[in-house]
Amino acid sequence: MKKIVSASVFLLLIFLYACQSDKEIEQQRYFVNGKSIFEQHCQNCHGANGEGLGELYPPLTDTVFMRSNKSKIACIIKNGSNTALMVHNKKYEGKMPAESDLSDIEIAEIVNYITNSFGNKLGDYDVNNAAADLKNCQ
Amino acid sequence: MKYFGALIISLTAFISCTQPEKKLPILGNREPVEKTVDGKVVVDTVYQTIPSFNFINQDSVQVSDKNFAGKVYVADFFFTSCTSICPIMHRNMLKVYNQYKSNPEVKLLSHSIDSKYDTPSQLKKYADKLGVKGDMWEFVNGPHDAIYGIAEKSYLVSVAADSKDPANFIHQGWFVLVDKDKRLRGAYDGTDPKQVDQLTSDIQTLLDEYHTR
Structure with a gap:
């Protein structure tokens, strides 16, 4: 009886562990895919290290900005941006072109990548988050 | 006699260390011309050079080839x-x-291929941001045909408006190095940081060529 209990506890632990890492693996997949989409669609202006370019294109390294605007990033990517942004206490007023061809999941991948790179550590973000954020675009 | 071997080795080492001074190639078309020097007919080579030009820069000031006379410059x-x-x-x-902004012998010249949108004030905004x-790096606006002509014929850079997308232009990202005699001395892929590092050191090589003359 003791053996059965310990064996089932052991099995349960394995399943729990497996489930958790499934989620982790999924997030890692978002991050890796996000990196390659970033390279194609964003990196020219925002730089390989998210450093931006002068006062033309804002850097993605302002962790405070990223944290407080996390739910708006999906909309900015999808629809572009026309409004001035304050990043690292500098004003950026250029237009950002819309990436309207990107799907929700691709946008989720980009957001996952940029909010967990360049000094940002904002954690999980998936297609459900992106779909919810994109519903609230202004 | 037993030092002879050592002598040979050190001599060889010495000779191989004194490399001839590095010189950049001269690019573009060239043609031989015959001319008379001191009564003798000699064959000289005429290299392709950048013709005169006249554009307007980010400060709405006219910029011509005269502003680039006696300068080494990079065009894109x-x-x-x-x-x-x-x-x-x-x-x-x-x-x-x-690297070179405080060197009066070096200039940069960026031509806009979108003459309608990139007015001098737009170029000024871009340069500021x-x-x-200053005027070390000139951003110039000029008539469409003049810019496209000088790109293709003189700097050998291919540019074209994209017929499918009116907001787009197909162009090559070459940085073209021009010497003080308006000859083409190098072309570097401006999107490749390694080639741009090469350009940075080639500018110095080119300046040294003029300084040691």
Whole structure:
């Protein structure tokens, strides 16, 4: 009886562990895919290290900005941006072109990548988050 | 006699260390011409040079080949609303600018290939935001045909408006190095940081060529 209990506890632990890492693996997949989409669609202006370019294109390294605007990033990517942004206490007023061809999941991948790179550590973000954020675009 | 071997080795080492001074090649078309020097007919080579030009820069000032006389300069073609290769090119060009901005013998010349949108005030905004001051780096606007003509014929850079997308232009990201005699001395892929590093050191090689003459 003791053996059965310990064996089932052991099995349960394995399943729990497996489930958790499934989620982790999924997030890692978002991050890796996000990196390659970033390279194609964003990196020219925002730089390989998210450093931006002068006062033309804002850097993605302002962790405070990223944290407080996390739910708006999906909309900015999808629809572009026309409004001035304050990043690292500098004003950026250029237009950002819309990436309207990107799907929700691709946008989720980009957001996952940029909010967990360049000094940002904002954690999980998936297609459900992106779909919810994109519903609230202004 | 037993030192002879050592002598040979050190001599060889010495000779191999004194390499001939590095010189950049002269690019573009060339043709031989015969001319008479001191009564003798000699064959000389005429190299392709940049013809005279006249554009307007970011400060709405006329800029011509005269502003580039006696300068080593780097020319490229871009437009301010470009989100493809131009930001990469100018991120790299900014390194060249920072290296040589206080050197009066070096200039940079960026031609806009979108003459309608890139007015001098638009170019000024762009230069300011890029962090470029003064007139070391000129951003110029000119008539469409003049810019496209000088790109293709003189700097040998291919540019074209994209017929499928009116907001787009197809162009190459070459940085073309021009010497004080208006000859083409190098072409570097402006999107490749390694080639731009090569450009940065080649500018110095070219300057040294003039200094040691």
